[in-house]
Amino acid sequence: MSFIREVNSKCDSFEHLIIKHPCLSRDAHFNYGRIHLPVSPACNIHCKFCTRGLNKTENKPGNARKVLTPEEAVDVLDKALELCPEITVVGIAGPGDTLATDHALRTFELIHKKYPDLIKCLSTNGLLLKEYAEKIVSVGVKTVTVTVNAVDVDILEKICSYVRYNGKYMVGKEAASWLILAQLAGIRKISEMGVVVKVNTVLVPGINDFHVEKIAKVTKKAGASIINLIPLIPQGAMKDIAPPSCIELNKARENVEKHLQVFRHCTHCRADACGIPGKGYDISSLLYDNFQLEETFSHG
Template sequence: MAISYEELTTKHPCFARGEKNGSGRIHLPISPSCNIECRFCERSFNNYEIRPGVSRTVITPEEALDAIRRALEVCPDIHVAGIAGPGDTLASPYALETFKLIKEEYPELVKCMSTNGLLLAEKAQEILDVGIDSLTVTVNAVDPEIEAKLNDGIIWHGKHYTGVEAAKILIEQQLKGIKILSDAGMTLKVNTVFVPEINGDHIEEVARTVAEAGATIYNIIPLIPNHKLKDCREPDCVELERVILKASKYIDVFRHCQRCRADAVGIPGGKDYGEEIYQNLQRLTRKDTFSHG
């Protein structure tokens, strides 16, 4: 049985009440590939960018156990083992394989996973079986016309879908998966990338819809202008506060997201031990390691 939301507020930095709870996390860069084509996402291998989708390398499930061991030696305050990329966690089998190993070797750690949600409904039972405690789903729109401006397409069951057709499938699968897993007792957080020109007036509707589907907490992430949306602007603090207040009518809103890398290690806002933990595993450095399939 997944741990409760109340317990997560004391162990998981993304569920902390107030600015921080002193808990650390290790992000395990396990998942190399992705099955959707977000217009704002450019996955990269480097050691300097601070944003999702960036990692020094990709490791194997077995290497993840060694990374956890070494991370706990340098930062005993780590209570969470998370997988958030650099691709999507359900687009390849490695994340679920890793969580199965963590369940056996480090049962005391909170197991946290992030996904775009395209395969969430059909992988729901596997997610429950490996003992994941909290799940984050990125839902950027619940209107297909808006989603199509944020995501060029998806690969679903071996077929490439684009535009509004792809958006309809993605949204349907995201909400279906959130409902299944919330009904099973799992705590779900929803992330939304806030692009003022595209979904700025839509976030309140996203918050209402995901809350109705069973999400517990909501995280609005300001756009980092990048890739095909590099000419869009990052929202300012006033705009962000405005959409937070609107979303708060329906769901608890997380207010101190660090927009972490896929290989972040340590307490958010403090020293990052990622270089130390992953320095001997930096063998993948090419963007074409990622595939949409």
């Protein structure tokens, strides 16, 4: 059964999401646009490969020119739609976690009122996904991406440094266990509510490369529909780990594809990316010419 038929067996109304979502469909990747609105200023976990920041040059997740207010984000979207009418998806993927503050949900609420037909897509580490599931659906979000780097405590402990939840600071196996349970519970709940769930997994050679098939199997059982393996960008505490080779990446994709459809066209998008990703150009610099570049960022 193809991915589209599998999703449609859950809900036929999702067909248009797959066809027009450049992060779910190969064809859409080359024909439709997306915008990432950088409205989330803080994160509630820390992954050892993550270095977030505010800049104009680093082409990788977690980076943006500035953190927008929800109201500024609507203005930026207005301008983006004029410049790139092919945009079908409004995503929020940082620079921090979308559920660590209420900024992303407030932004989606404003956008859904003005542009109800645009696909809304939220990316999260999943720590708070279950408890915000109803709110996420109420502001029009139809697709959610959850970054799941391990479903085994001993492996995730090597990737995630700490978790902060309701004022509690957790490290080690406690943090890893808490995060895994929260992610799977969140995926289960949000998928049961009719939201399409994609899993992102950062492929870290020697740490979770042998584990990705289990991630796919477990997250599919929880309700995920598609997975994207992201090659490690050596940075932070993992700056000395070499990224996976093409051979290693393809082998990992073959393993996870036994359980989930694999999206193969990820481009390591910034948190303020805008344009048609498959056509290799980005118009985000045109959207921020009236904004001053910020020099501080909350890593809390």
